[in-house]
Amino acid sequence: MTDTLYSNIGYDAHTIGFGEKPGIAVVDFQIGFTDPNGPFSSALVERAICNTARVLESARKANVPVANCYTAYHSLKDMPYWKIGPVRDDFYYGHECTQMEPRTSDKNYDFIFCKSAPSIFFNTPATTLFTKNGCDTVIVMGCMTSGCIRASVIDSFSNGYKTIVPEDCVGDADERPHNDNLRDIGRRYADIVKSDDVINYLEEYRKLNK
Amino acid sequence: MTDTLYSNIGYDAHTIGFGEKPGIAVVDFQIGFTDPNGPFSSALVERAICNTARVLESARKANVPVANCYTAYHSLKDMPYWKIGPVRDDFYYGHECTQMEPRTSDKNYDFIFCKSAPSIFFNTPATTLFTKNGCDTVIVMGCMTSGCIRASVIDSFSNGYKTIVPEDCVGDADERPHNDNLRDIGRRYADIVKSDDVINYLEEYRKLNK
Amino acid sequence: MTDTLYSNIGYDAHTIGFGEKPGIAVVDFQIGFTDPNGPFSSALVERAICNTARVLESARKANVPVANCYTAYHSLKDMPYWKIGPVRDDFYYGHECTQMEPRTSDKNYDFIFCKSAPSIFFNTPATTLFTKNGCDTVIVMGCMTSGCIRASVIDSFSNGYKTIVPEDCVGDADERPHNDNLRDIGRRYADIVKSDDVINYLEEYRKLNK
Amino acid sequence: MTDTLYSNIGYDAHTIGFGEKPGIAVVDFQIGFTDPNGPFSSALVERAICNTARVLESARKANVPVANCYTAYHSLKDMPYWKIGPVRDDFYYGHECTQMEPRTSDKNYDFIFCKSAPSIFFNTPATTLFTKNGCDTVIVMGCMTSGCIRASVIDSFSNGYKTIVPEDCVGDADERPHNDNLRDIGRRYADIVKSDDVINYLEEYRKLNK
Numbered sequence: 159m160t161d162t163l164y165s166n167i168g169y170d171a172h173t174i175g176f177g178e179k180p181g182i183a184v185v186d187f188q189i190g191f192t193d194p195n196g197p198f199s200s201a202l203v204e205r206a207i208c209n210t211a212r213v214l215e216s217a218r219k220a221n222v223p224v225a226n227c228y229t230a231y232h233s234l235k236d237m238p239y240w241k242i243g244p245v246r247d248d249f250y251y252g253h254e255c256t257q258m259e260p261r262t263s264d265k266n267y268d269f270i271f272c273k274s275a276p277s278i279f280f281n282t283p284a285t286t287l288f289t290k291n292g293c294d295t296v297i298v299m300g301c302m303t304s305g306c307i308r309a310s311v312i313d314s315f316s317n318g319y320k321t322i323v324p325e326d327c328v329g330d331a332d333e334r335p336h337n338d339n340l341r342d343i344g345r346r347y348a349d350i351v352k353s354d355d356v357i358n359y360l361e362e363y364r365k366l367n368k
Numbered sequence: 369m370t371d372t373l374y375s376n377i378g379y380d381a382h383t384i385g386f387g388e389k390p391g392i393a394v395v396d397f398q399i400g401f402t403d404p405n406g407p408f409s410s411a412l413v414e415r416a417i418c419n420t421a422r423v424l425e426s427a428r429k430a431n432v433p434v435a436n437c438y439t440a441y442h443s444l445k446d447m448p449y450w451k452i453g454p455v456r457d458d459f460y461y462g463h464e465c466t467q468m469e470p471r472t473s474d475k476n477y478d479f480i481f482c483k484s485a486p487s488i489f490f491n492t493p494a495t496t497l498f499t500k501n502g503c504d505t506v507i508v509m510g511c512m513t514s515g516c517i518r519a520s521v522i523d524s525f526s527n528g529y530k531t532i533v534p535e536d537c538v539g540d541a542d543e544r545p546h547n548d549n550l551r552d553i554g555r556r557y558a559d560i561v562k563s564d565d566v567i568n569y570l571e572e573y574r575k576l577n578k
Numbered sequence: 579m580t581d582t583l584y585s586n587i588g589y590d591a592h593t594i595g596f597g598e599k600p601g602i603a604v605v606d607f608q609i610g611f612t613d614p615n616g617p618f619s620s621a622l623v624e625r626a627i628c629n630t631a632r633v634l635e636s637a638r639k640a641n642v643p644v645a646n647c648y649t650a651y652h653s654l655k656d657m658p659y660w661k662i663g664p665v666r667d668d669f670y671y672g673h674e675c676t677q678m679e680p681r682t683s684d685k686n687y688d689f690i691f692c693k694s695a696p697s698i699f700f701n702t703p704a705t706t707l708f709t710k711n712g713c714d715t716v717i718v719m720g721c722m723t724s725g726c727i728r729a730s731v732i733d734s735f736s737n738g739y740k741t742i743v744p745e746d747c748v749g750d751a752d753e754r755p756h757n758d759n760l761r762d763i764g765r766r767y768a769d770i771v772k773s774d775d776v777i778n779y780l781e782e783y784r785k786l787n788k
Numbered sequence: 789m790t791d792t793l794y795s796n797i798g799y800d801a802h803t804i805g806f807g808e809k810p811g812i813a814v815v816d817f818q819i820g821f822t823d824p825n826g827p828f829s830s831a832l833v834e835r836a837i838c839n840t841a842r843v844l845e846s847a848r849k850a851n852v853p854v855a856n857c858y859t860a861y862h863s864l865k866d867m868p869y870w871k872i873g874p875v876r877d878d879f880y881y882g883h884e885c886t887q888m889e890p891r892t893s894d895k896n897y898d899f900i901f902c903k904s905a906p907s908i909f910f911n912t913p914a915t916t917l918f919t920k921n922g923c924d925t926v927i928v929m930g931c932m933t934s935g936c937i938r939a940s941v942i943d944s945f946s947n948g949y950k951t952i953v954p955e956d957c958v959g960d961a962d963e964r965p966h967n968d969n970l971r972d973i974g975r976r977y978a979d980i981v982k983s984d985d986v987i988n989y990l991e992e993y994r995k996l997n998k
Contacts, residue, residue, distance in 0.1 A: 163542050167407040168453035179712075197377040223865055232899045235853055236917040238525050241556050243378035269862045272901070274913040275526030276556075283904040283911050285705065287866040289738035292599075292714055304552045309522045315448050316485030316519075318709035332373050338548040342514045346451055346486075389922075433655055442689045445643055446707040479652045481692070484703040493694035493701050495915065497656040499948035502809075502924055528919035583962050587827040591873035617797040658945050661976050663798035695946030696976075724972045729942045735868050736905030736939075752793050758968040762934045766871055766906075 169345040176359045177320045181223045181293035184210060185278045185300030185310050187262040188228035190248065190255025192301075197244060202336055203301050206329035209353040210299040211261045213327060216357045218267050220364035223291045225284045226268040229306070230256040238275060276309035285317055295320040297356055298348070299327035304335035308343065315347035324353045379555040386569045387530045391433045391503035394420060395488045395510030395520050397472040398438035400458065400465025402511075407454060412546055413511050416539035419563040420509040421471045423537060426567045428477050430574035433501045435494045436478040439516070440466040448485060486519035495527055505530040507566055508558070509537035514545035518553065525557035534563040589765040596779045597740045601643045601713035604630060605698045605720030605730050607682040608648035610668065610675025612721075617664060622756055623721050626749035629773040630719040631681045633747060636777045638687050640784035643711045645704045646688040649726070650676040658695060696729035705737055715740040717776055718768070719747035724755035728763065735767035744773045799975040806989045807950045811853045811923035814840060815908045815930030815940050817892040818858035820878065820885025822931075827874060832966055833931050836959035839983040840929040841891045843957060846987045848897050850994035853921045855914045856898040859936070860886040868905060906939035915947055925950040927986055928978070929957035934965035938973065945977035954983045 164170065191198045192207055217224055230251050231237040240246050248255050251272075258270060273282050278298075288296065296319040298310050307328045314321040323343060330336035344350040374380070401408045402417055427434055440461050441447040450456050458465050461482075468480060483492050488508075498506065506529040508520050517538045524531040533553060540546035554560040584590070611618045612627055637644055650671050651657040660666050668675050671692075678690060693702050698718075708716065716739040718730050727748045734741040743763060750756035764770040794800070821828045822837055847854055860881050861867040870876050878885050881902075888900060903912050908928075918926065926949040928940050937958045944951040953973060960966035974980040 164545075167541060168455075170451055171453035172449075172451045172456065174449045174451065232901075235921060236899045236913060238528050238916060238920070239382075239384045239530055239557075241380055241382045241384065241554075243381035245378075246382065269866045271862075274916060276522055277526065280523070280526045281911055281913050281916070283866060285709075286736070286738040286868060286904060286911070289705075289709065289714075290868070291865060292712065294709075294712055305556060308518070308552070309526075312486055312519045312522070313490070316487065316490045316706070318448050318706040320449055331377060335374075335548070335552060338545070339552070342518070342545060342549070344451075346515060347449075442691075445711060446689045446703060448706060448710070479656045481652075484706060491701055491703050491706070493656060495919075496658060496694055496701065496946070496948040499915075499919065499924070500658070501655060502922065504919070504922055526916070528916040584965075587961060588873035588875075590871055592869075592871045592876065594869045594871065658948050659802075659804045659950055659977075661800055661802045661804065661974075663801035665798075666802065696942055697946065700943070700946045725976060728938070728972070729946075732906055732939045732942070733910070736907065736910045738868050740869055751797060755794075755968070755972060758965070759972070762938070762965060762969070764871075766935055767869075 164345055174320045174349045176322065177295035179293045180295040180297060180360065180363060181288045181291060182217045182225065183278050183284065183296050183298045183310060183314065184224065184226040184262055185298065185306045186227065186229055187259040187300050188255065189257045189259060192259040198331065200329060200331050202329035202333065206299065206301060206327050207259065207261055209324065210327045213299065213324065213353055213356050214262060216360040218264065220360050222360065223287055223293065224268040225278060225287055226263050226270045227273045227278045227282065228256050228258060230272050231274065236274065276306040277313040278310040279313035279317060295322060297322045297324065299324060301329045303328045303330040304339045308339045311343050311348050321348035322356065323348045323350050324356045325350050326353050374555055384530045384559045386532065387505035389503045390505040390507055390570065390573060391498045391501060392427045392435065393488050393494065393506050393508045393520060393524065394434065394436040394472055395508065395516045396437065396439055397469040397510050398465065399467045399469060402469040408541065410539060410541050412539035412543065416509065416511060416537050417469060417471055419534065420537045423509060423534065423563055423566050424472060426570040428474065430570050432570065433497055433503065434478040435488060435497055436473050436480045437483045437488045437492065438466050438468060440482050441484065446484065486516040487523040488520040489523035489527060503529065505532060507532045507534065509534060511539045513538045513540040514549045518549045521553050521558050531558035532566065533558045533560050534566045535560050536563050584765055594740045594769045596742065597715035599712045600715040600717055600783060601708045601711060602637050602645065603698050603704065603716050603718045603730060603734065604644065604646040604682055605718065605726045606647065606649055607679040607720050608675065609677045609679060612679040618751065620749060620751050622749035622753065626719065626721060626747050627679060627681055629744065630747045633719060633744065633773055633776050634682060636780040638684065640780050642780065643707055643713065644688040645698060645707055646683050646690045647693045647698045647702065648676050648678060650692050651694065656694065696726045697733040698730045699733035699737060713739065715742060717742045717744065719744060721749045723748045723750040724759045728759045731763050731768050741768035742776065743768050743770050744776045745770050746773050794975055804950045804979045806952065807925035809923045810925040810927060810993060811918045811921060812847050812855065813908050813914065813926050813928045813940060813944065814854065814856040814892055815928065815936045816857065816859055817889040817930050818885065819887045819889060822889040828961065830959060830961050832963065833959035836929065836931060836957050837889060837891055839954065840957045843929065843954065843983055843986050844892060846990040848894065850990050852990065853917055853923065854898040855908060855917055856893050856900045857903045857908045857912065858886050858888060860902050861904065866904065906936040907943040908940040909943035909947065925952060927952045927954065929954060931959045933958045933960040934969045938969045941973050941978050951978035952986065953978045953980050954986045955980050956983050
């Protein structure tokens with residue numbers, strides 16, 4: 159019913175589509191969120207890690223630029239007013255929780271950098287990477303759907319990129335906020351697709367750009 | 369149940385509180401969204417306009433800086449890939465829908481400016497206003513909760529402000545996305561309060577700064 | 579001698595060259611700076627206006643996106659701490675000095691917007707325009723070489739664009755700061771060329787993209 | 789003569805002054821620029837290191853936030869189009885030239901971060917640090933005056949801070965570009981002072997905020 163209400167007034171009236179030059183944004187796949195024994199682990203996050211790893215394999219084979227970030231701070235002095243206890247307590251430079259998840263990062267290939275806010279774009283060099291490589295499309299993956307993914311998608315859109323979210327490459331602690339945010343995003347800013355759609359597109363792209 | 373799950377793993381573990389120097393951010397209260405006969409009008413949006421007007425009266429009396437923005441474009445060339453039909457079709461410079469809502473804007477007092485993305489902070493001079501006036505707190509009001517309010521709150525938080533959202537000063541087409549987004553925001557980035565809480569705070573602030 | 583010193587330690591070791599997709603940035607050609615009877619007028623500024631008009635004619639014919647900005651404020655509250663008297667006194671919304679120079683602006687074609695800082699990129703939608711149009715190259719023109727041009731060139735470079743400055747399309751009150759800044763810029767961030775070089779490139783580009 | 793021309797038309801018409809809450813920005817004091825045996829060393833740079841160390845001692849004693857940055861890249865893919873050979877060749881993560889100068893950095897106190905462009909503010913978390921700590925004043929030190937200092941001063945000004953440059957705390961390969969840029973900056977954006985002026989101010993600030 160809600161869905162009808164929004165589509166009746168013009169939401170989700172267009173599809174964006176894949177562009178000619180993709181870039182990849184992987185958000186917060188760091189031990190603090192990905193450790194299967196950690197507090198933030200969940201079935202959705204585990205699924206997202208596995209599918210993101212598959213997409214990244216295709217992306218790297220196609221020579222597509224990969225921005226891969228983690229969140230960390232030096233002290234409370236440079237940290238925004240987080241209401242999440244573990245972020246305030248643990249997300250400091252050098253703490254284990256700020257190390258990159260090995261399944262979804264390749265320090266030789268990826269551009270790995272620290273971010274200080276929910277969005278992978280907020281005060282980071284991500285756009286310089288994408289501009290330098292002529293990207294018109296950004297594929298956003300990582301966690302959490304209702305936190306840093308939502309923020310990163312808004313900024314990817316705001317920067318003028320065609321923004322694509324493979325829904326099985328983003329995860330959250332629980333299904334409801336995960337789905338609520340995909341709903342909000344899909345109405346306004348981005349196309350919601352499957353990991354296999356992205357892999358097919360990257361394979362096409364690779365063939366065209368050999 | 370979802371709420372327990374998130375609080376159990378540390379979300380919403382802190383309260384932010386009001387700071388010493390407030391600034392106001394009013395988002396997208398422009399005719400295209402506020403016209404009672406327009407497609408985006410709703411009971412929640414009408415309520416938000418009335419309460420925002422009350423808060424603004426207190427803010428101006430207390431000499432608090434007000435950033436008040438609207439969304440508009442020159443052409444499709446400078447517009448992000450909006451999936452919302454009416455934004456793509458109508459939100460151009462000079463179109464009636466880009467004019468400010470008279471109940472919530474005062475062109476002699478407010479700093480009124482155009483924005484080009486969901487967030488009132490994205491590529492706008494809002495932070496220069498707040499920095500120049502020494503603000504440590506930003507009160508976010510306007511519409512839509514599940515769109516530009518969500519985006520503006522993330523950026524206010526990211527910039528390092530204590531971020532406050534009076535829930536009866538933000539609106540949406542429907543209750544569910546409105547509430548979903550207040551839930552996500554309140555867990556991470558901002559305190560969710562009532563307009564009367566803000567008015568009381570501004571009155572206190574005014575007395576202290578006479 | 580200075581020039582040898584800098585080139586000996588590696589400055590100006592590379593040429594950037596024109597890219598595949600240009601965008602244009604015109605900075606502060608507004609009446610406050612361009613009025614031949616105004617305080618900021620000079621032979622260099624007049625020359626820059628005439629040559630910029632010629633480049634813009636080619637750019638528009640080739641369907642190249644044009645970002646064209648002016649500087650203006652609502653009040654001292656939102657203005658940075660300018661040390662330039664006339665900017666502090668006069669550069670307010672609606673003042674004649676904030677109107678666009680007619681020789682170098684076309685409101686039907688150009689994306690004209692207000693900026694609040696020296697750089698055409700600082701907190702403005704310029705990058706969204708260039709990203710949406712796939713630009714890899716930005717040609718910077720306008721005034722003053724030792725002020726807003728210097729700032730805009732730094733940001734164009736920082737954003738990852740191939741940055742080109744046609745020296746006869748930028749001007750200043752006096753030759754010395756004009757030349758000093760072209761020297762600093764040309765060593766680090768941008769190629770310094772002539773307006774005719776840009777016009778030839780735009781003509782080539784037009785033919786290739788018909 | 790040039791100076792008269794600019795002051796006659798209103799440049800350098802105001803003094804900014806120190807504000808109530810200072811922050812410190814130290815730019816590019818990294819081994820690649822500070823090594824006395826390296827290509828970028830000079831008498832001016834050595835002098836700047838020594839004086840910056842003195843100012844930092846006062847700043848840390850007064851509990852003033854210190855942003856301290858270095859420039860580094862992952863690969864050419866994320867690097868802007870630098871025309872400076874050594875930056876293109878050597879300034880990569882892990883290279884010795886990207887390590888902090890020990891005389892001007894304290895990893896326990898300072899907020900040390902990587903930047904990717906000339907300005908310490910460009911796509912970095914510097915403003916979040918200063919906003920969170922309520923700073924209205926930024927003191928800029930480091931190197932090179934005609935490169936990253938110029939860029940950082942423009943952005944400090946643009947963000948709305950009172951910007952102070954102690955001239956004996958910034959350096960360059962040669963005196964002429966050093967002086968040219970102090971001249972341009974001092975006319976528009978910042979007060980040019982001495983290290984002792986800053987130390988006296990920080991000592992006053994410390995006493996008031998004990």
